[in-house]
Amino acid sequence: xxxxxxxxxxPSLFSVDGLxxxxxxxxxxxxxxxxxxACNSERLVRSVAGLIVCFVGVAGVYxxxxxxxxxxxxxxxxxxxxxxxxxxxxxxxxxxxxxKLGSSSPLVGPFxxxxxxxITGGFSVLALRTEWPVMTKINDGSVxxxxxxxxxxxxxxxxxxxxxxxxxxxxxLVIARVRRES
Amino acid sequence: MSxxxxxxxxxxxxxxxxxxxxxxxxxWAERRGAARIQRRPGPNINGPFGLLxxxxxxxxxxxxxxIIPGGVDKxxxxxxxxxAMFPAIMSFVTIPFSDTIVAQNMxxxxxxxxxxxxxxxxxxxxxxxxxxxxxxxxxxxxAVSQAVAYxxxxxxxxxxxxxxxxxxNLTEIVQQQSASILHWNIFPLLGNSHNLLMPFSxxxxxxxxxxxxxxxxxxxxxxxxxxxxGFHTEYGSMGFGLFFMGEYANIVIGSCMTTIxxxxxxxxxxxxxxxxxxxxxxxxxxxxxxxxxxxxxxRTTIYGLLNLSWKILxxxxxxxxxxxxxxxxxx
Numbered sequence: 001x002x003x004x005x006x007x008x009x010x011p012s013l014f015s016v017d018g019l020x021x022x023x024x025x026x027x028x029x030x031x032x033x034x035x036x037x038a039c040n041s042e043r044l045v046r047s048v049a050g051l052i053v054c055f056v057g058v059a060g061v062y063x064x065x066x067x068x069x070x071x072x073x074x075x076x077x078x079x080x081x082x083x084x085x086x087x088x089x090x091x092x093x094x095x096x097x098x099x100k101l102g103s104s105s106p107l108v109g110p111f112x113x114x115x116x117x118x119i120t121g122g123f124s125v126l127a128l129r130t131e132w133p134v135m136t137k138i139n140d141g142s143v144x145x146x147x148x149x150x151x152x153x154x155x156x157x158x159x160x161x162x163x164x165x166x167x168x169x170x171x172x173l174v175i176a177r178v179r180r181e182s
Numbered sequence: 183m184s185x186x187x188x189x190x191x192x193x194x195x196x197x198x199x200x201x202x203x204x205x206x207x208x209x210w211a212e213r214r215g216a217a218r219i220q221r222r223p224g225p226n227i228n229g230p231f232g233l234l235x236x237x238x239x240x241x242x243x244x245x246x247x248x249i250i251p252g253g254v255d256k257x258x259x260x261x262x263x264x265x266a267m268f269p270a271i272m273s274f275v276t277i278p279f280s281d282t283i284v285a286q287n288m289x290x291x292x293x294x295x296x297x298x299x300x301x302x303x304x305x306x307x308x309x310x311x312x313x314x315x316x317x318x319x320x321x322x323x324x325a326v327s328q329a330v331a332y333x334x335x336x337x338x339x340x341x342x343x344x345x346x347x348x349x350x351n352l353t354e355i356v357q358q359q360s361a362s363i364l365h366w367n368i369f370p371l372l373g374n375s376h377n378l379l380m381p382f383s384x385x386x387x388x389x390x391x392x393x394x395x396x397x398x399x400x401x402x403x404x405x406x407x408x409x410x411x412g413f414h415t416e417y418g419s420m421g422f423g424l425f426f427m428g429e430y431a432n433i434v435i436g437s438c439m440t441t442i443x444x445x446x447x448x449x450x451x452x453x454x455x456x457x458x459x460x461x462x463x464x465x466x467x468x469x470x471x472x473x474x475x476x477x478x479x480x481r482t483t484i485y486g487l488l489n490l491s492w493k494i495l496x497x498x499x500x501x502x503x504x505x506x507x508x509x510x511x512x513x
Contacts, residue, residue: 072293080300
């Protein structure tokens with residue numbers, strides 16, 4: 001078993017490190033609260049609002065991790081484009097009344113809780129026991145360098161992302177096709 | 183530490199003050215300009231030239247009761263006007279007014295401004311939807327489809343400028359243009375653009391700024407004399423005030439971006455009196471053009487508006503992008 005990661009001494013709140021840590025915790029809290037709103041609200045539009053809060057929190061975490069480019073792309077694409085598209089679809093299609101949730105089987109709750117606990121526990125153990133390699137900053141984060149890295153060292157990631165998009169397009173076509181035929 | 187924290191607080195306060203002051207006094211400038219074009223006096227009672235009108239209007243708006251109609255989605259109804267003002271203030275953080283006056287000089291400055299500008303569409307949608315008023319909702323869908331349509335040519339045109347400059351840092355983009363007036367990006371022959379179509383990209387960018395900020399002749403989201411008030415029909419007092427201020431703050435941001443990307447930012451034409459006032463001069467000349475256009479041109483139709491973007495501006499800006507890329511490769 002690997003030794004646990006040695007934690008630095010907790011910095012005092014009013015030092016630079018302390019304030020940075022506080023900002024990080026705020027961003028994480030925003031992300032989690034947004035996710036909870038997105039999953040639990042009864043109105044779909046409020047779910048979208050929660051999703052946006054969540055996206056902004058994630059962008060903050062990216063910014064904290066020294067990648068402002070990714071943070072800004074997160075806001076531009078997810079908040080500016082994806083969330084607007086989702087809410088357009090909801091407003092044009094969905095009924096405005098509150099969704100009526102049917103009563104589910106009594107076994108769903110405990111099983112759901114068990115699965116969630118198992119996954120959370122597994123990830124926590126994984127995160128704490130792995131010896132994380134400390135990544136050095138690859139470059140200054142300028143657009144040119146990001147482009148070069150994406151098309152040379154990380155071209156595999158680039159290709160995989162485009163496959164994900166391809167799958168999404170095919171999925172959308174399949175769903176549209178089923179509706180049209182029936 | 184205390185110095186950095188103090189710097190952050192001062193920068194935020196100055197950004198908010200600059201945005202709010204500009205928004206307030208642009209309303210005054212707009213009303214005076216409209217009055218002048220329509221040959222009537224305009225606000226001229228309170229103070230010299232009616233200069234006390236904006237603070238008095240502000241006090242009136244703040245003193246009014248905040249009416250929340252029954253049946254609205256309260257949280258989103260209150261969040262929408264805040265969301266209209268927030269991106270505009272965030273954008274001021276990275277705008278360089280001169281080589282020393284900039285709150286946070288970011289390497290991805292261009293991206294940051296467009297990222298926050300794209301959040302504005304959400305506030306329109308939320309305002310329209312949470313009002314539970316079908317006219318507000320229809321108008322917000324109109325306004326958002328307009329914003330989405332004009333964001334595309336605007337971004338493509340910006341990419342041409344970023345390609346020429348090779349950087350997304352706003353300060354660096356200005357510094358590359360600061361050699362002389364002929365090095366400004368709008369002028370094609372000297373400087374680093376070498377692109378004959380640059381005045382043309384300036385025109386596309388300017389038209390898109392007009393449309394993005396919901397100004398006449400593209401003010402179909404609001405259309406004062408035809409619709410009731412568009413997406414903010416149900417808003418009164420300071421809720422309405424925030425939408426109004428957000429609109430004018432966005433105009434300031436749009437003009438700042440036009441100045442930085444095409445007109446050489448704070449760089450002075452012939453080496454005369456270098457300083458921040460050249461930036462402000464270019465900025466307010468552009469804003470005066472905004473006001474002038476608003477009160478001179480009639481409103482377009484929604485079809486004309488969307489056709490202009492999707493069928494004319496987007497193909498043209500794509501062609502412009504390819505042409506610029508080719509020129510950069512050749513030279």
